[in-house]
Structure formats: structure tokens, C-alpha cells
Amino acid sequence: MDLVPLLLSFKLAVFTTVMLVVIAAPVAYLLVYFRFPGKSFVDAFIALPIVLPPTVLGFYLLIWLGPGGAIGHLWEVLFGLPLLFTFSAIVIASLVYNLPFAVQPMKASFEKIDTRLMESAYILGLSRVATFFRVILPNALGGIIASAILVFVHTMGEFGVILMVGGSIPGKTRVASIAIYEAVEALRYRDAMLMSLALIPVSYVFLLLINRLNLR
Numbered sequence: 736m737d738l739v740p741l742l743l744s745f746k747l748a749v750f751t752t753v754m755l756v757v758i759a760a761p762v763a764y765l766l767v768y769f770r771f772p773g774k775s776f777v778d779a780f781i782a783l784p785i786v787l788p789p790t791v792l793g794f795y796l797l798i799w800l801g802p803g804g805a806i807g808h809l810w811e812v813l814f815g816l817p818l819l820f821t822f823s824a825i826v827i828a829s830l831v832y833n834l835p836f837a838v839q840p841m842k843a844s845f846e847k848i849d850t851r852l853m854e855s856a857y858i859l860g861l862s863r864v865a866t867f868f869r870v871i872l873p874n875a876l877g878g879i880i881a882s883a884i885l886v887f888v889h890t891m892g893e894f895g896v897i898l899m900v901g902g903s904i905p906g907k908t909r910v911a912s913i914a915i916y917e918a919v920e921a922l923r924y925r926d927a928m929l930m931s932l933a934l935i936p937v938s939y940v941f942l943l944l945i946n947r948l949n950l951r
């Protein structure tokens with residue numbers, strides 16, 4: 736069995752999880768504690784990847800990340816290389832696809848925090864930024880961990896979005912889910928079974944961790 740697709744999926748999941756924890760925390764904070772015009776529209780837009788078919792999202796990412804798209808053109812200007820069908824492209828696609836799976840658990844966790852804690856922090860002279868780091872994040876640690884686990888597991892199983900913008904380049908964009916699909920297409924059922932078996936216990940263990948966090 737070729738372990739490269741599994742390692743590539745793990746690498747993609749780590750990149751996506753670390754980056755989304757950093758991105759999603761302030762986004763969730765803004766959506767929970769701030770009022771601004773169009774807030775409901777922003778919230779719905781962030782959650783859109785949950786209901787959109789992955790191929791639809793992948794198609795628009797293909798356009799945006801391509802040479803004629805804004806992101807793809809800017810990438811070529813900055814780095815002199817095309818963005819599509821690279822590891823960077825599947826990272827960007829994974830970030831977009833998984834953003835709601837990172838934001839939603841954090842929002843739920845932030846909403847449970849007693850507002851009196853924040854009021855006390857403001858009275859003691861802490862700024863909003865300091866309160867975010869010293870009060871909100873420590874009290875929402877369970878939600879943040881649950882968010883990270885959910886994103887990691889979800890990324891390990893990504894298929895449609897990744898295939899659209901990354902293709903299937905060995906060692907670069909051929910993640911485990913794509914390798915399993917190609918093995919089935921080529922009637923290499925043993926390879927597909929072994930890779931599938933490798934993903935099942937990983938997903939199961941992470942789901943157990945989420946359940947433990949929810950019970951606490």
C-alpha cells in the first residue's frame with residue numbers, strides 16, 4: 736500500500752486545522768459579540784459550504800484560483816507560478832470548505848460564556864483584545880478543541896473540492912480519498928480497502944474525543 740496519499744492527507748489536515756483555529760476564533764468572536772449591518776448575511780455566507788455540493792464550491796474555486804481569477808492572478812504576480820493543481824491550492828480550498836466547521840463550534844462555545852466575566856474584565860480595565868485572549872479563549876477551550884478535531888477529521892475525508900482544484904498529482908495533491916477512488920476505478924480493491932481501514936480508526940478516535948468534550 737502506498738502511504739504517500741495518507742501522509743499527504745495528514746499534512747493537509749494539520750495545515751488546515753492550525754490555520755483555521757487562528758482564523759475562526761476572531762470570526763466567531765465578531766459574530767457572537769458584535770452587531771453590524773448585514774451580520775445575518777455574513778453568518779449565512781460563512782455557513783454556505785455546509786449546504787453547497789462540494790463540486791459547486793470546487794468549480795467556483797477552480798475559477799477564482801485559475802490564471803484568470805483574482806486569487807490565481809495575484810498568486811502568479813507574487814510568486815511567478817500558477818496556483819491551480821498545487822498543494823497550496825488544496826490548502827486554500829480546504830480552508831474555504833472547512834471554515835463553517837471551525838466557526839460553528841466556537842460560536843456555540845462563546846455563546847455559553849457568562850457575560851458577567853467579560854463585564855468584570857472591562858471594569859478592571861482590560862481592552863476587548865485583552866479580554867478575548869485572557870477571558871474568552873480560556874473559557875471556550877473545549878469548543879476550540881472540538882472545532883480543531885472536527886476540522887481535522889473533515890479534512891482527512893475531503894474529496895470533491897480537492898479533486899477540482901488539485902487534480903491527482905502523486906506526492907503533491909493526490910490525497911487519501913482520491914487515491915481510494917482511483918484504486919476502486921482500477922479494480923485495485925485491496926489497496927482501496929487498506930487505505931480505507933487506515934482512515935476508519937483515526938476518524939473514530941477523534942469522534943470519541945469530541946463526544947468526551949461534549950459530555951464535559
